[in-house]
Amino acid sequence: MSERVRFFQTGSFAVGNRLLPLDARTVQSDPSRSNSLTSGHRACRGCGEALGARYVLDAAMRATGGRLVTVNATGCLEVFSTPYPETSWRVPWLHSLFGNAPAVASGVATALKARGRTDIRVLGQGGDGGTVDIGFGCLSGMFERGDDVLFVCYDNQGYMNTGVQRSGATPPAARTSTTQAVGPEPGNVFGQGKSAPLIAMAHEIPYVATATIADLHDLESKVERAMGFHGARYLHVLVPCPLGWGGDAAQTVRIARLAVESGLFPVFEAERGEVTAVSPIRHRVPVEEYLRPQARFRHLFEPERRADVIDRLQAGADRNIERFGLLRAEERFGPPLGEGS
Amino acid sequence: MKAPFAITLRVGSSLANKTGAWRTERPVYVDRLPPCNDACPAGENVQRWLYHAESGEYETAWRELMRDNPFPAVMGRVCYHPCQTACNRGKLDEEVGINAVERFLGDEAIRRGWTVSVTAPPTGKRVLVVGAGPSGLAAAYHLRLLGHEVTVRDAAPRAGGMMRYGIPAYRLARDVLDAEVDRIAAMGVTIELSSPVPDAAAALRDFDAVFLAVGAQLSRRTEIPAGDSARILDALGVLRDVSEGEPPLLGRRVVVYGGGNTAMDVARTARRLGATDAVVVYRRTRERMPAQPFEVAEAEQEGVRMRWLSTIAAADGGTVTVERMRLDETGFPRPTGEYEELAADSVVLAIGQDVDRSVVATLPRVSVADGVVQVGADMMTGQPGVFAGGDMVPSPRTVTAAVGHGKQAARYIDGWLRGEPYAPPPRHPLATFERLNTWYYSDAPATVRPTLDAARRVSTFAEVVGGLDEGSALFEARRCMSCGNCFECDNCFGVCPDNAVVKLGPGERYAIDLDFCKGCGICVTECPCGAIDLVPEET
Known part of the structure; x- marks a missing residue:
């Protein structure tokens, strides 16, 4: 968890802060950031994944001094960034199949090791389809072998590129093109799907963390932290999808924030299978506030309000809050300025 | 050019793809009028001088303040700070202690001897x-x-x-x-x-x-049937004499007539001059008193008593006769015919000035x-x-x-x-609370100014309210949310999924790269201070 410097006007939460020394500001506030995923890509307006990928890779580039290779599973991120003959990547970037990105990343790491280039680090990345579903066997193998790879999952909770199909990360009650919003239990069913971060923890790998695009300081500090470990590491980043979630493009970051503040998406980090820190909820909101701006949950409010379904979702959020201690968490901030910071 | 090993496709950068063509709306940076500036009777640019104070540039802050008001140290003591009443931060936790920071800057200027020089050429007028x-x-x-x-x-x-x-x-x-x-x-x-x-x-x-x-x-007078020995003074005269070092003899029991700030000033002054009993008589209720609530509170802390719903019917040596009032349905005080006597060595009228x-x-x-x-x-x-x-x-x-x-x-x-009539510049639209994204501001309750112990207050004319030390003033200044005015937090620069915000450098703010801006509006939603508008593109 990052050390917070307490500046009251800007808060500690904005991207930059003119009152901070340059080296203490976020990577994203730096005009010379690497812009690993640069302009001209064809992601939808307000794409959370494009934002998340740049946040993660720019932070990883800083942490590794620019010695980084990325391996990218098939998915939105690959499709919108590399329509031939254009590429938006300003990092060494390798495209693999939908299902084998973790294995390819393992191979790259092994090859670099064989050539004695252990200074070059490997970052695998994919969407939730490529990570949680299709590439899951390769991912588990990578964890099990302890290959020196940070694998990042940009979780937009479905197969958005191919037309918004359900994935193992789609939340209950959400409408996708394969989970219709009709019937007594509309949308995706309760009790299915899986938590990839918890499964990653079960491998007892050195480092597992979750983050969102709504708290940049937290996300960057986790990437930097992950690059401080060797062996298999996993970072799961929530990236709302305006298209698949049916949210206003301008609300992408806000929706990610509401996912955290409602308790539906717990933000934590774990080492060797044990949770070591959680990001506490700052201003708790009922799940309804998170659900309402998203068309994929509209059937919970129209034609009539489905209190039974909303209550079940709320119960899930409450369980997360209880399980991870999201309200009891230690105050993350340092002491006020002038008292030792 | 020969392609590197295993590379068969020659690629170019996506910078060739001008995604700005997708845009139907564009973000535009604006300056809105912060509510503090809007409320300031002296027209101070409060948000602007707080901005400088936040970085510890106190002299710059003071000079910004001095553009509108030559009395920061006085103002930081006596202003009723409508800026703070209007402050958007009051809707979040507590208003920014603008007045306390102003006083700090004013005192700092006096301590360091900062001066203002006249640079305009003489006009001869x-x-x-x-x-x-x-x-x-x-x-x-x-x-x-x-x-x-x-x-x-x-x-x-x-x-x-x-x-x-x-x-x-x-x-x-x-x-x-x-x-x-x-x-x-x-x-x-x-x-x-x-x-x-x-x-x-x-x-x-x-x-x-x-x-x-x-x-x-000119102190307003009122007809009070009074005996020869009644001692009736006017408030301004009392305050003036005290200021000139010739305090009048008020006696031990002083009745002050009126409910404004001057009445409070006189009653509190009377306490300091040795009155054991200072009573304010006012014909309406506390809620309808024109005096500032904090002045009433401070007066009460110093032992001043209040008699609401009362008028003075007569005064004679040693006593005043007070009639009880009640408010009618329009809120106007009406006599009840019930009388009461109060012991009073003197009566001070504080019922207005002409x-x-x-x-x-x-x-x-x-x-x-x-x-x-x-x-x-x-x-x-x-x-x-x-x-x-x-x-x-x-x-x-x-x-x-x-x-x-x-x-x-x-x-x-x-x-x-x-011969060139002055035209005031147009006012920006107000920076309302609803335009802020307050998630980005840390929770920070206000700093309280030290106050003189009540027991010491009644024996001295030393200042009741103290100033902030530098650390507290800085803390307080940094609670400002900079409503409606960019403070260069880099949020827009950071949250753009298309790298379409250009950072122009310290003090220069940002620009939108319209070649790549898709018009998603995330920068608008995530701007903490509401300084970006999303406007439709012309079609």
């Missing part, structure tokens, strides 16, 4: 300011900055007007007032004291323009209504070249409003003297 109160001195300061020759005349032996003769020293230390008045004099303003101006028409022959700011210094209008008696074109001199939007009276402001014109009668009048008048006088 001469302006007479009648009255060395807040309004007159503020006008003199601004006129001098604009290059005019300014003479201030006042009937009193010392400058400051109501700041000296109306506000007790426990609210405004006299060395502070002296320092800020002296700083104006040092700019080349001639201040002539004990020099009443009986006739504005005559003065107009020697000066190119006249600014009248004589205040409202304007001495003799100065305009020889100017028939100056109109007077409701006892005050009428002026246009340009602060000019009916007599060309004669302007007026402060308590003698329609006004809330606070020091801050007077200072604001002085500034306004100076700008209009300047325009009039140059």
Whole structure:
């Protein structure tokens, strides 16, 4: 968890802060950031994944001094960034199949090791389809072998590129093109799907963390932290999808924030299978506030309000809050300025 | 060119793909009017000077403040800070302690001897300011900055007007007032004291323009049937005598009649002069009192008692007869016919002040209504070249409003003297709370100013409210949310999924790269202070 410097006007939460020394500001506030995923890509307006990928890779580039290779599973991120003959990547970037990105990343790491280039680090990345579903066997193998790879999952909770199909990360009650919003239990069913971060923890790998695009300081500090470990590491980043979630493009970051503040998406980090820190909820909101701006949950409010379904979702959020201690968490901030910071 | 090993496709950058073509709306940076600035009667750019104070650039902050108000140290003590009432942060946790920071800056300027120099070329125009109160001195300061020759005349032996003769020293230390008045004099303003101006028409022959700011210094009287031995004084007289070091004999039991700030000042002064029993008699209720709630609270802490819903029916040696009132359905106090006697060695009337209008008696074109001199939007009276402001014109009668009048008048006088009428710049639309994204501001409750122990207060005229030390002032300044004005937090630069925000460098803010901006509006939603609008593209 990052050390917070307490500046009251800007808060500690904005991207930059003119009152901070340059080296203490976020990577994203730096005009010379690497812009690993640069302009001209064809992601939808307000794409959370494009934002998340740049946040993660720019932070990883800083942490590794620019010695980084990325391996990218098939998915939105690959499709919108590399329509031939254009590429938006300003990092060494390798495209693999939908299902084998973790294995390819393992191979790259092994090859670099064989050539004695252990200074070059490997970052695998994919969407939730490529990570949680299709590439899951390769991912588990990578964890099990302890290959020196940070694998990042940009979780937009479905197969958005191919037309918004359900994935193992789609939340209950959400409408996708394969989970219709009709019937007594509309949308995706309760009790299915899986938590990839918890499964990653079960491998007892050195480092597992979750983050969102709504708290940049937290996300960057986790990437930097992950690059401080060797062996298999996993970072799961929530990236709302305006298209698949049916949210206003301008609300992408806000929706990610509401996912955290409602308790539906717990933000934590774990080492060797044990949770070591959680990001506490700052201003708790009922799940309804998170659900309402998203068309994929509209059937919970129209034609009539489905209190039974909303209550079940709320119960899930409450369980997360209880399980991870999201309200009891230690105050993350340092002491006020002038008292030792 | 030969492709590298295993590379078969030659690729180019996606920078060739100008995604700006997708856009239907574009983000536009705006400056909105922060509610503090909007509410300030002196027209201070509060948000702007707080911005400098946040970075510890106190002198820059002070100079920004001095652009509008030559009395930061006075203001930081006596202003009723409508800026804080309007502050958006009050909707989040507690309002920013703007007044306390202002006082810190003002005191810092005095301590370090910061001065203001006149850089405008001399205009050769001469302006007479009648009255060395807040309004007159503020006008003199601004006129001098604009290059005019300014003479201030006042009937009193010392400058400051109501700041000296109306506000007790426990609210405004006299060395502070002296320092800020002296700083104006040092700019080349001639201040002539004990020099009443009986006739504005005559003065107009020697000066190119006249600014009248004589205040409202006549205590209003009321008919109280009183015996020969009754001791009845007026509030302004009491405060004036105390200021001049000749406190009147009030006795041990003092009744103050009235419910305004002056009534509180007199009652608290009486306590300090040794009255064991100071009672404020007011005909309405606490809620309807014109006095500021904090003044009532501080008076009560000092042992001043309040008698609401009461009028004084008669006074005689040693007693006053008080009649109970009740409010009718319109809220007007009505007599009940129930009487009560209070022991009183003296009665002080604090029921309002009137304007001495003799100065305009020889100017028939100056109109007077409701006892005050009428002026246009340009602060000019009916007599060309004669302007007026402060308590003698329609006004809330606070020091801050007077200072604001002085500034306004100076700008209009300047325009009039140059033959180029001053046009106030258009006001930006308000920066409302709803436009803020407050998630980005840390939770930070307000800093409380130290106050003098109540037991010590009644024995001394030392200042009741203290100042903040530097650390606390800095803390407080940094609680500002910079409503509606970019403070370069880099959020827009960071949250753009298309790298379409360009950072122009410190103090230069940002620009949108319209070649790549898709118009998603995330920067607008995530701007903490609401300084970006999303506007439709022309089709």
